[in-house]
Amino acid sequence: MNLFNIVEELEKIDPELNDRLNPRRAAIKNITSFGSKVALAAVPFALGTMLKKAYGAEASTSVVDVLNYALTLEYLESSFYNQGAASAGLIPASASAYINTVKDDENQHVAFLKTAITASGGTPVASPKFDFTAGGGTGNGPFKGLFSNYSLFLKVALAFEDTGVRAYKGQAPNLLGNKDILTAALSIHAVEARHASAIRQLLGVSPWITSTATVGNDTGVPQVNGNYAGEETIVQGGVDLTTLPSATGSTTSVAVATAAFDEPLSKDQVLALLVGTFIYS
Amino acid sequence: MKTSEQDSIGGANMARRSFLRYAGLGVASAGLLATAACHKDHKVVIGGGIDIGAKGDLAILNYAYALEQLEAAFYIQVVASPYAGMTSDEKALFTSIRDHEVVHREFFKKALGGNAIPALTVDFSTIDFTKKAAVLGAAKAFEDTGVKAYDGAGYLIQDAGYLTIAGKIVSVEARHAALISNMLVAGSFAADDQVDSNGLNKSATIAEVLPIANTYLKTKVSASNYSYVA
Numbered sequence: 196m197n198l199f200n201i202v203e204e205l206e207k208i209d210p211e212l213n214d215r216l217n218p219r220r221a222a223i224k225n226i227t228s229f230g231s232k233v234a235l236a237a238v239p240f241a242l243g244t245m246l247k248k249a250y251g252a253e254a255s256t257s258v259v260d261v262l263n264y265a266l267t268l269e270y271l272e273s274s275f276y277n278q279g280a281a282s283a284g285l286i287p288a289s290a291s292a293y294i295n296t297v298k299d300d301e302n303q304h305v306a307f308l309k310t311a312i313t314a315s316g317g318t319p320v321a322s323p324k325f326d327f328t329a330g331g332g333t334g335n336g337p338f339k340g341l342f343s344n345y346s347l348f349l350k351v352a353l354a355f356e357d358t359g360v361r362a363y364k365g366q367a368p369n370l371l372g373n374k375d376i377l378t379a380a381l382s383i384h385a386v387e388a389r390h391a392s393a394i395r396q397l398l399g400v401s402p403w404i405t406s407t408a409t410v411g412n413d414t415g416v417p418q419v420n421g422n423y424a425g426e427e428t429i430v431q432g433g434v435d436l437t438t439l440p441s442a443t444g445s446t447t448s449v450a451v452a453t454a455a456f457d458e459p460l461s462k463d464q465v466l467a468l469l470v471g472t473f474i475y476s
Numbered sequence: 477m478k479t480s481e482q483d484s485i486g487g488a489n490m491a492r493r494s495f496l497r498y499a500g501l502g503v504a505s506a507g508l509l510a511t512a513a514c515h516k517d518h519k520v521v522i523g524g525g526i527d528i529g530a531k532g533d534l535a536i537l538n539y540a541y542a543l544e545q546l547e548a549a550f551y552i553q554v555v556a557s558p559y560a561g562m563t564s565d566e567k568a569l570f571t572s573i574r575d576h577e578v579v580h581r582e583f584f585k586k587a588l589g590g591n592a593i594p595a596l597t598v599d600f601s602t603i604d605f606t607k608k609a610a611v612l613g614a615a616k617a618f619e620d621t622g623v624k625a626y627d628g629a630g631y632l633i634q635d636a637g638y639l640t641i642a643g644k645i646v647s648v649e650a651r652h653a654a655l656i657s658n659m660l661v662a663g664s665f666a667a668d669d670q671v672d673s674n675g676l677n678k679s680a681t682i683a684e685v686l687p688i689a690n691t692y693l694k695t696k697v698s699a700s701n702y703s704y705v706a
Contacts, residue, residue, distance in 0.1 A: 239674060292662075292663040293665070296663065296666050296667075300675040301675070302675075303673065303674055304674075304675045307674045307675060307676070363643075364640070364643040364647065367636075367639050367640060368636035368639055368640060371634070371636055374631040377631045378627060379676060381627040381679070382676035383675065383676055383677075384643065384647060385627055385646055385647065385650040385677035386650070386666055386671055386675055386676065387647075388646075388647035388650035388651050388654070389650050389654035389665050389670075389671070389677070390654075391647075392650065392651035392653075392654035393654050393658060393665040393666070395651075396655065402569075402651045402652070403576070403648055403651045403652075431583060431641055431644070432583075432587055432638075432641055434583055434586050436579055439583065440578075440582055442548075442555075447575070447579055447582075448575075451572070451575040451576065451579055452579060454572065454576060454648070455576035455645075455648055456645060456648060457643075457647040458644060459640060459643065459644070
């Protein structure tokens with residue numbers, strides 16, 4: 196996409212574009228106003244420009260770092276689904292619409308983030324190398340054969356989706372009060388949760404993560420226990436959810452308390468789970 | 477469906493009492509937000525309506541509380557009066573969603589303590605609970621609106637802890653939304669009506685969401701400091 200053309204097109208539709216982008220408050224107020232008129236493809240660019248304007252000559256390192264971290268996860272997911280969709284005989288016809296929808300969204304997320312990072316004055320990181328068998332580059336990890344075994348493919352997909360939901364959530368406080376970036380992050384996060392729900396339905400497990408008192412992982416795949424660590428939490432904001440009344444009684448079960456809230460993972464936790472096994476260079 | 481949680485606040489005396497109570501004058505709260513209870517400009521009750529109050533985290537949390545009350549009441553009724561031909565699998569899923577929404581509702585109620593808006597009275601007279609299509613259609617509207625509402629209001633939250641909690645809830649709402657969409661049309665869990673061409677879930681402002689919510693509420697909810705008065 197030619198970014199300069201987009202600026203010209205934006206200025207044709209909105210002659211006050213430059214005024215709107217500066218000062219910051221006006222930009223923040225108006226960023227959504229051209230969304231409906233201008234091609235939606237311009238949104239990530241607008242986002243990047245916003246950042247650049249809001250933060251000075253270029254977006255702060257911390258904001259670019261957040262975006263690049265997100266991009267790395269999206270590379271992982273998009274590469275995974277692209278490879279799955281290209282594997283002959285893997286995806287049954289009944290599920291191909293599901294998988295293709297997820298694949299397309301993930302590819303859009305990659306494009307979105309690269310555009311936003313570049314437009315903000317940052318540099319998108321390159322895609323790392325992946326070993327989806329979780330073998331750290333050996334191709335011989337615990338999930339060997341996932342691109343010919345549909346059930347295994349779905350289980351790995353689920354681990355990625357649920358981890359993706361958790362990863363975005365973990366970054367939200369870093370974007371506090373930033374209308375455009377936080378809203379975009381929350382919006383990608385919600386789509387990841389929609390994916391996780393759909394993959395879970397394909398796999399035949401509940402669309403939400405239902406934990407026991409001790410184990411957060413309900414996928415039946417012990418190798419990904421770490422990806423679900425902490426999902427068994429029952430205390431939110433100092434409130435023990437199991438003490439709250441339910442629809443039918445005076446207390447709430449652990450299963451309901453854990454399923455009603457998804458838990459975040461920190462950047463370091465996510466990287467520790469993925470780097471060295473799924474991401475090896 | 478009316479439960480003890482959803483008793484009407486209608487009537488002048490009741491409204492007066494609610495005002496005193498919920499303006500933080502009457503009840504000392506042990507809730508999370510007790511330290512903010514000195515703000516007396518929150519949640520004014522006018523007639524049968526409610527305002528989520530002055531700008532800030534209390535207003536946003538009360539906004540979420542209002543939406544969760546609505547969702548919980550809806551699924552309580554779905555489970556209590558199943559549509560014709562509801563399968564046991566479907567009933568189990570609706571029961572789980574009901575239970576999640578009730579926990580969300582009770583969580584906000586507890587967290588807000590004396591700063592919480594009152595229990596709202598719902599009006600589901602436009603929903604035919606005997607018809608599967610009507611129930612799924614309404615469920616889709618509630619879930620999709622809920623996701624858009626959380627996504628659209630997240631940036632207004634000032635406290636990192638509350639933002640994280642909102643994030644923990646919105647992904648569960650999105651899981652519900654995807655399930656309900658798939659029950660209506662298989663494979664529509666991230667369709668164009670909810671997800672834009674960048675792969676982003678659509679978001680909505682408070683002023684866009686509350687009019688939708690109010691069509692299912694007898695107690696109308698306003699957000700005068702966020703450009704919406706019912």
